[in-house]
Amino acid sequence: MEKKKTFSMNYYLRYLLFGVVMSLLPVLTNAGVIKTSWLGIIGGTIIYTIAGLGLNLLLGWSGLISLGTAGFMGMGAYISAYVTGDLGLPWELGILLSVVIPLVFGILIGLASLRMEGLYLGIVTLCVSEVLRKTFDELEPVTGGFSGKQAKYPKLLGIFELDQKGTFILLVVIMVLLMMLTYNLANGQLGRALHAMRGSQVAAQAMGVSLLKYRLIAFSLATAYASLSGALYVHFIRFVYPSTWTLPVSLVIMALIVIGGLRSVFGTFIGALIVYAMPDLVLKNIPVIGDINGLSYVLSGVLIILVVLFYPGGVINLFYKLQSLFTGKRSAERAVETAAGVEENRTEEGHE
Amino acid sequence: MSILLQLLLRSLETGAIYALATLGIIIVFRTNLMINFAQGVMGMFGAYIVTVMFQKVLYAGATASGMAQTPALLLSILAGVVGAILIGFIVDIVIIRRTKKVAGTGKEIITLGMMMIFLGITPMIFGVDPMRLPKVIESGEFSILGANLSYNSLLNIVLGIGLTVLLFVVLQKTKLGLAIRTTASNERTARLMGVPTKWVTLFAWALALVLGTLAGVMIAPSTSVTLNLMDSVQVNAFIACVLGGFQTFYGPVIGAYIIAIANNLLAYYVSSVWGTQILYVLVIIFIVFKPVGLIGKKITKKV
Numbered sequence: 001m002e003k004k005k006t007f008s009m010n011y012y013l014r015y016l017l018f019g020v021v022m023s024l025l026p027v028l029t030n031a032g033v034i035k036t037s038w039l040g041i042i043g044g045t046i047i048y049t050i051a052g053l054g055l056n057l058l059l060g061w062s063g064l065i066s067l068g069t070a071g072f073m074g075m076g077a078y079i080s081a082y083v084t085g086d087l088g089l090p091w092e093l094g095i096l097l098s099v100v101i102p103l104v105f106g107i108l109i110g111l112a113s114l115r116m117e118g119l120y121l122g123i124v125t126l127c128v129s130e131v132l133r134k135t136f137d138e139l140e141p142v143t144g145g146f147s148g149k150q151a152k153y154p155k156l157l158g159i160f161e162l163d164q165k166g167t168f169i170l171l172v173v174i175m176v177l178l179m180m181l182t183y184n185l186a187n188g189q190l191g192r193a194l195h196a197m198r199g200s201q202v203a204a205q206a207m208g209v210s211l212l213k214y215r216l217i218a219f220s221l222a223t224a225y226a227s228l229s230g231a232l233y234v235h236f237i238r239f240v241y242p243s244t245w246t247l248p249v250s251l252v253i254m255a256l257i258v259i260g261g262l263r264s265v266f267g268t269f270i271g272a273l274i275v276y277a278m279p280d281l282v283l284k285n286i287p288v289i290g291d292i293n294g295l296s297y298v299l300s301g302v303l304i305i306l307v308v309l310f311y312p313g314g315v316i317n318l319f320y321k322l323q324s325l326f327t328g329k330r331s332a333e334r335a336v337e338t339a340a341g342v343e344e345n346r347t348e349e350g351h352e
Numbered sequence: 353m354s355i356l357l358q359l360l361l362r363s364l365e366t367g368a369i370y371a372l373a374t375l376g377i378i379i380v381f382r383t384n385l386m387i388n389f390a391q392g393v394m395g396m397f398g399a400y401i402v403t404v405m406f407q408k409v410l411y412a413g414a415t416a417s418g419m420a421q422t423p424a425l426l427l428s429i430l431a432g433v434v435g436a437i438l439i440g441f442i443v444d445i446v447i448i449r450r451t452k453k454v455a456g457t458g459k460e461i462i463t464l465g466m467m468m469i470f471l472g473i474t475p476m477i478f479g480v481d482p483m484r485l486p487k488v489i490e491s492g493e494f495s496i497l498g499a500n501l502s503y504n505s506l507l508n509i510v511l512g513i514g515l516t517v518l519l520f521v522v523l524q525k526t527k528l529g530l531a532i533r534t535t536a537s538n539e540r541t542a543r544l545m546g547v548p549t550k551w552v553t554l555f556a557w558a559l560a561l562v563l564g565t566l567a568g569v570m571i572a573p574s575t576s577v578t579l580n581l582m583d584s585v586q587v588n589a590f591i592a593c594v595l596g597g598f599q600t601f602y603g604p605v606i607g608a609y610i611i612a613i614a615n616n617l618l619a620y621y622v623s624s625v626w627g628t629q630i631l632y633v634l635v636i637i638f639i640v641f642k643p644v645g646l647i648g649k650k651i652t653k654k655v
Contacts, residue, residue, distance in 0.1 A: 059457070063457070065457050065460070112636065112639075112640045115639070115640050115641075115643045116639060116640075116643040117643070119387050119457075119460065119598075120594055120598075120639065120643060122387070122460070123387075123590045123591065123593070123594045124594065124636055124639055126587065126590060127587075127591055127594075127632045127635060127636055128632075128636065130587050130628075130632060131629045131632045131633060134628055134629050135629060138625045138626070246583070247583070247587075248468075248471070251389075251464050251467065251468065254461065254464060255461075255464065255465070255468065258461050294471065294472035294473065294474065294475045294476050295472060295476070296472070297468045297469070297471045297472030298468070298469050298472030298473055298476075299472075300465075300468050301465040301466065301467070301468030301469035301470075301471075301472060302465070302469060303465075304461060304462070304464065304465030304468065305447060305462050305465040305466070305469075308451075308454060308458045308461050308462050308465070309450055309451065309454065309462070312458070
């Protein structure tokens with residue numbers, strides 16, 4: 001069905017507009033409208049969004065579970081820190097290497113994933129993540145061991161030395177580019193193939209979708225996104241410890257895509273905002289309950305359970321519903337799609 | 353020879369801990385068809401109950417009245433087990449019963465949510481300071497063929513094997529075990545046959561919590577009671593489940609002991625630093641070649 005591209009329907013413009021609004025945040029801190037500490041928090045949100053986009057391609061679109069996100073984020077972070085710090089190579093090369101090397105591992109896992117079903121895969125990726133985390137502890141010449149490793153803000157093209165605000169804008173630019181890329185991938189042939197694979201692997205194969213090819217692509221993309229977000233993390237936060245990259249990080253990233261909305265690009269960002277930024281920005285400012293330890297964990301946990309039980313489309317669907325209230329038409333291409341998703345899952349369950 | 357025996361005995365102790373945690377995961381998986389990622393933190397929560405009961409309530413009373421430490425500890429463990437059963441009931445009634453309609457990986461994501469809730473409420477209730485939990489049998493050891501073994505380790509080994517055997521006897525010989533096995537085989541048919549599957553899942557969750565708590569109490573003396581108490585146990589228990597295969601009750605237990613023994617042997621004979629990584633990589637390679645685990649059966653999928 002050919003769609004007319006009006007302004008609101010043009011996704012490139014939407015993402016660009018979103019990027020421009022986000023890049024205004026540093027200006028606002030200069031003007032004193034918002035606190036400087038917010039930049040760090042929103043920057044972290046962006047980093048989580050990037051990793052979440054990758055996992056969304058995997059869990060959302062292809063229905064493959066992975067608990068190895070944290071390991072690959074850490075790997076990207078350490079490689080970039082090592083290449084730019086110890087070897088003194090340019091930042092761009094650091095980013096490139098920190099995506100390419102984990103990619104090899106991602107492809108290996110993709111190959112291995114062909115042999116196993118759903119949850120075995122989750123645990124095997126958890127296994128990989130644990131191996132990586134233990135390696136961060138022990139490989140002291142590269143990772144600095146338990147005392148951690150430092151890195152600098154990026155220096156673009158060897159000329160432009162960025163500060164925190166510059167790095168923030170760089171993060172926004174990369175996130176917007178990746179959002180466009182993800183949108184295009186998911187709505188192109190790749191996305192359709194992944195959809196088919198999620199519905200039924202046998203049916204997908206019968207339709208000529210190569211499981212090998214698309215599983216490899218899905219895993220490499222997820223790994224690349226995760227390691228890129230790790231590399232950005234180390235240049236934004238400027239230090240990295242091995243104890244950061246444990247299972248809870250993978251869980252938080254999974255939580256944010258479930259809460260935000262599986263198979264939704266903006267949903268990933270909204271999920272990251274709810275899970276990562278809201279505890280720091282909102283909860284801490286509420287008197288009395290803001291001081292309770294672990295409240296943010298409980299809140300995300302409850303949200304995850306509520307969303308899975310009662311609102312499988314995620315928080316993003318609220319926005320679509322609001323939108324259709326205003327425009328008066330049921331513009332919910334998404335709602336139809338999730339309904340279909342539920343339907344196909346039901347039939348799948350019925351067969352078991 | 354004595355070193356090897358020493359290593360094997362120590363492996364039996366860690367294996368017992370892994371086996372209990374693994375049984376908790378597998379009993380929930382078989383009856384609810386969901387992998388409980390919260391098993392570790394549930395055990396951690398139970399261990400916290402025991403530790404707080406002991407440190408804050410019973411130990412003070414015991415020292416005041418001149419009572420020995422061990423009865424106070426045993427009472428605390430009893431309190432922890434009762435607490436674990438109650439939490440298991442709450443988890444099943446409040447959350448799990450509503451997940452029957454959830455498809456695909458949704459159930460696992462719910463257990464991840466539960467994991468986050470437990471991670472959040474533990475510091476709320478019990479505070480953030482690490483605590484210590486003493487051994488049940490404080491001191492004393494004996495030697496067999498040159499290998500030393502403390503009485504507490506012996507207790508752990510016996511407890512691990514004993515509980516496993518007891519559970520299998522219950523599963524095979526009692527009516528409850530029959531109900532569990534029927535539910536595990538096919539929940540819908542079991543319900544049609546008049547098996548009270550609601551009670552079975554209730555029992556399964558309570559049992560999982562109790563097993564997790566006991567595993568937590570067993571590992572707590574060798575470290576301190578913190579939020580990360582069960583992290584490595586949980587990872588190893590999952591790997592044991594995958595290694596043994598999810599289709600049987602006994603496969604994962606065998607997997608748990610294999611993991612414990614291989615881990616200790618690799619750490620001693622190959623490399624103390626890289627042993628665990630080598631083991632995990634070996635397990636991954638094994639799974640690639642035998643995706644259903646040691647004892648698993650291949651399930652043919654209908655289109």
